[in-house]
Amino acid sequence: MGDGVTSSVNAPANQADHGAASSSTDSAAQTEFAKAKQSAIAEKPTPTTQERNKESGLAHHGARYAAQTGGTDKKNLGATAIGAGVIDRHPKGRTLAVPNNYDRAKVKAYKERINDPFDRGVGIRSVQPGTRSRTNDIRHRQVNEDMVDNFAASHGGRPPGQQVDHTVELQHIIRPNPAAPGADTVRAKDHRFQDARVNSSQGRQGQLEDQRQIRAGAPEDVPAGGVARVRDLNKITNTQGYRTVARAAGVYATAGGTYAALKGVGEDIREGNFGSAALGTSAYLGGASELGAVANLAITGSQSTLLLNGARVLGAPAAVAGAAVVGVQIGTYLNDHYVNKEGSMDAGAWAEAKTGSRVVGGVAAAGYAIGSAVYHAPEAAVDYAKKTWTVDPSEVDWDRTFKPWKWF
DSSP: OHHHHHHHHTHHHHHHHHHHHHHHHHHHHHHHHHHHHHHHHHHSOOOOHHHHHHHHHHHHHHHHHTTEETTEEGGGTTHHHHHHHHHHHSOSSOEEEEOTTOOHHHHHHHHHHHHOTTTOOBSOOOOOTTSSOSSHHHHTOHHHHHHHHHHHHHTTSOOTTEEEEESSOGGGBOOOBTTBTTTTOOOTTOEEEEEHHHHHHHHHHHHHHHHHHHHTTOOSSSOOSEEEEGGGTTSGGGSHHHHHHHHHHHHHHHHHHHHHHHHHHHHHHHHTOHHHHHHHHHHHHHHHHHHHHHHHHHHHSOOOHHHHHHHHHHHHHHHHHHHHHHHHHHHHHHHHHTOOHHHHHHHHHHHHHHHOOHHHHHHHHHHHHHHHHHHHHHHHHHHHHHHHOOOOTTTOOHHHHTOGGGOO
């Protein structure tokens, strides 16, 4: 790699020695190319009406199939995985209101559990039958007591004035529910030291807020769809309606991507593109499994971890391939239009001159190129939007607009 880097770094110095020869060679090559082009035009027969119509049809559909191999559009392989992600991040259920004194780390832990379809064990915990306590049973369960003790021991003991806080409060871990695989379970990572007064205040305020929500009709032991501090409940992104719309969009994108993948697989097999067909099959199976999990939850009220695992395992190859294709396209576009190549070579040459190391020069050149790409990324995004987006109804590709699985 050192020799390849050095040739790039020393390019400016070599240009002076080879400039005249390169110019002469380029001029001769351009002349020969022009002659060959004119000869080809002269020898080319006049196309028939059928041929012209065929060429017109190919031109019309060329953009649609330009990035495809066979029937599977590799840019869109991750569409089903993206749709599934939207579904996961906008689950069904009410917004759990928590006190304003809950800190950011605490709210983040709640969101993690709510948005994890393999968990969803957050809501309002009911009172244990025959008692007046919501948390006595789960608090004194041996496995949970051991987790508290182990956490304290692993951190050198409990500091004075500190208590081991459950980041997700025990009163917000619901009892067993078929829609929540993680119900009635405490995560080992949801422990931390906290000032005893703050810990007590958060627990007490949480109880009062739970009572307020129960009086307003909130169900107990039902998975929450979101969480927000009381002061943030009115934000649109914290509302149940917003999550419903977003979840529907995720289902639509997943369904469309699944159908497109299946259609592409059929075309790939007919054309003998079996590698592309395999990736399309991955996208199809991943999407179908996710839709199956959604349907199962809606019909039976139970979350199928088998289907959820199938969506992730079977759809992983397509998601990785799709992300790689899009990533390469973005990187190529940035490199071709925005990376300062001359600055990169100058930086490499300067670093090599100062250190005498080709490796350091190469690293400096690569680092400058990466920094240049990152610096120009916002500008590139704006330019790309200007070139590809329009508000003129006559120019809008309505078919693509209403099919999110074709956006990538």
